[in-house]
Amino acid sequence: MSAQDILVVAETNQDAPADITFELLGGARELAGATGGQVVAVLLGSDGVKHAAALSAADRILVIDDPQLAAFSPDAYVAVLEHVISAEGPRAVLVGCTTIGYDVAPTLAAKLNAPVVNGCKAVAVEGDALKVTCGLCGGKILADVAVAGSPAILMTLPGSFRPSEAAGQAQVETKASPVPLQPGAVTFEQMIMPEAGDVDIMQQDVLVAIGRGIQQEGNIEMAQELAETLGGELAASRPIVDQGWLPTTRQVGKSGMIVKPKLYLALGISGAPEHQEGMSGSDVIIAVNTDPSAPIFDVAHYGVEMDLLDLVEPLVEAINAKKG
Amino acid sequence: MNIVVVVRQVPDLIEPLEIAESGTSLDFDEVSFLVNETDDHALEQALLLKEAGGGTVTVVALDCGEVDDTLYTAAAKGADKIVKIPVEDELRPPAPPAAAALFAEAVKGLQADLVLVGSSAHDELEGMLAPLLALKLQLPYVGVIRGVRAGDGSVTAFKEFPGAVMAKMNVKLPAVLGILAADQPPRYVPVSRIKAATKSTEFEEVEVAAAAAPGVTVQRMYHPAAGERAEMLEGSEEEVAAKIAEILVEKGILK
C-alpha cells in the first residue's frame, strides 16, 4: 500500500462485475501510471471471491466477504469502505456514478474529511493536486477542478474511461469485514425484476426513442407509426416512463436498458449522461432536437435541428417511398 | 407522519447557460432557475404519503435562485408549512456541503419522521446534498428511490438498479430518502390556485449560520465543443426526411 495508489470501488450487477468496474480499472491504471502507484480493487459481497479473477487488471484485489454484504446496504458499505480506505491511504478513490456510488461516495468523503467531486470524466496529475474534468448540467457544462488533498474521492461518469480487462498477476486478498456489521435501519428485502411480456428493446435492430420533446401522450402515436414503418420498436427516456406513458421496459439509460441497435433515432431527447449511458454504443444514431446545444448531438452521427412534430410525418413518407 | 421536503432551485437547461466573466462559474445574473426535478418528485411523494396516511408536509428551501414561485406552487399543491432559509448570495445556490449544513440546521427543529429530498441535482459538483444532509442529521439514508409506501414505524422504498430492476428496501424511521421519482408524476396545479396561495401563504424564516467551503477549486468552466460528431442535416422537413431515408438505405438499415 502506498499514498500513490489508486483504489477502485468494484461493483457487480446481476452477479457479474459491472461494466463501470472495468472502466474504473482502466482510468485507475492511467492515473496510477502518473502517480507511480498501484491499482487496488475493492469488492464487497458475500461471495465476491468468485469475481476476483475478472478484476485482474488491478495489481491487488481486496475481497471483503460478509453475509451482511450479500445485498447492498448503504450503512454497511460506507462502514467497510471507510475502514478500507483509511487503512490503504490511497491518493484517489474511483467510485462509479451508480445507484451504489451515489449512496456511498459523498458520505464516505465527509466521514474521511476527504475532497469529493461528482461527474468526473477525466483526471490528470497536476503538481500536488489532481486536475479533474467534470460534466454537469446534463452534459451542457464542463468544469476543470483542482482537487487538493487525499484521498480524492472521484465519482466517475460511466463511459469516461476505456475499460481494462487485461489479465495481470493480481494478488487476491479475501477478508471478512474489518468492522462488525449488523442489520441497520435500511435493510434489503428483495429484488423486483421488470415485468415480463413486453418486447425486449435490447434485441431490436431499430429503435425510435422518444423524450420529453414529444410533449404529449397523444403524440406518441406518430412515433409508433414511424417505428413500425422502420420495422422497429419504441424506446424512451426517463421522463416518458415517469409519466407512465410507456413501461419501464422501454427506458434506455442508467436505470433502464443498455441498447446497441443498428439505428437509434432519438426524438426530443436532450442526451443527458444518464441517457447516453444506455445508447452511445448504437451503430447509427440520428438525433432530432430543436436545441442545437443539446448534448445528444455530441454522441449522434447525424443531427437535425428541427421540431420533431414537423419531421415525423414527412419521414414516414420518405421511408415508404424508398421501400417502394 | 411528519414529512419534511427539501427543495432547491437549479438552472433551467433549456435556456442558454452563460459562463461568468471569472470563467469559473455560471453567470447567475443570466441564469433562469426552476425547481430541481427530483425535488419536485420528492414533494409529490410526500403529498401522496400524506393523502394515503395523514400527517403534515413541510417544505424547506434556501432563499435563492428565485425560489418563491416554487414555494407558492408547493403551497397550492398541499404543503402545510413552508420554511425559508436566508442565504448570503440570493443568486448563487451554495455547493452541496454548505447546503447540507444549512438545511440540517433548519430541519433539526422540525421533528420530521421522514425527510424527502431529490436524489440528485444536475449542478452538484462537490458531492451531493441528499446523503450529506442525512449525515448531518445523523439519520439513515438511501437514495435513487422510485416510489415509497408507508408502514408502521418504517417505510418501504424502491431503489433503482440498472435494467429496470428495483430493490425493495425497508427503512426504519426517522430517515432521509433520496427520491428520483415519485409513485406518480408531479401533479399539475392551476395558475389560479398558485395565485391564491401567493396571497394566503406565509413563509417562516429560520436563520442558520453559513458553512465552510469544500476543498475543491473550480479552475475553469466551459461549454463542451458541441456537435463534434453529429453531421447536421439541413433543409426543409421534406428535404431532411429524404436525406435520412437515403442514409438508412446507404447503411443497409432500410432495404
Ligand SMILES: Cc1cc2nc3c(=O)[nH]c(=O)nc-3n(C[C@H](O)[C@H](O)[C@H](O)COP(=O)(O)OP(=O)(O)OC[C@H]3O[C@@H](n4cnc5c(N)ncnc54)[C@H](O)[C@@H]3O)c2cc1C
Ligand atoms: C440516478 C439517475 C438515473 C437516471 N436514469 C435515466 C435513464 O435510465 N434513462 C434516461 O433517459 N434518463 C435517466 N435519468 C434522467 C436524466 O438525467 C435526464 O433527466 C433525462 O434523460 C432527460 O430526458 P429527456 O431528454 O427526454 O428530457 P429533457 O432533458 O427535458 O430534454 C427534452 C429535449 O427535447 C427537446 N425538444 C423539446 N421540444 C421539441 C420538439 N418539438 N422537437 C424536437 N425536440 C424538442 C429539447 O430541446 C430538449 O433537448 C436518470 C437520472 C438520474 C439522476
Ligand SMILES: Nc1ncnc2c1ncn2[C@@H]1O[C@H](COP(=O)(O)O)[C@@H](O)[C@H]1O
Ligand atoms: N414503486 C414500485 N416500484 C416497483 N415495484 C413496486 C412498487 N410498488 C410496489 N411494487 C411491487 O409491486 C407489487 C405490488 O405492490 P403493492 O400493490 O404495493 O402491494 C409488489 O411486488 C411490490 O413489491
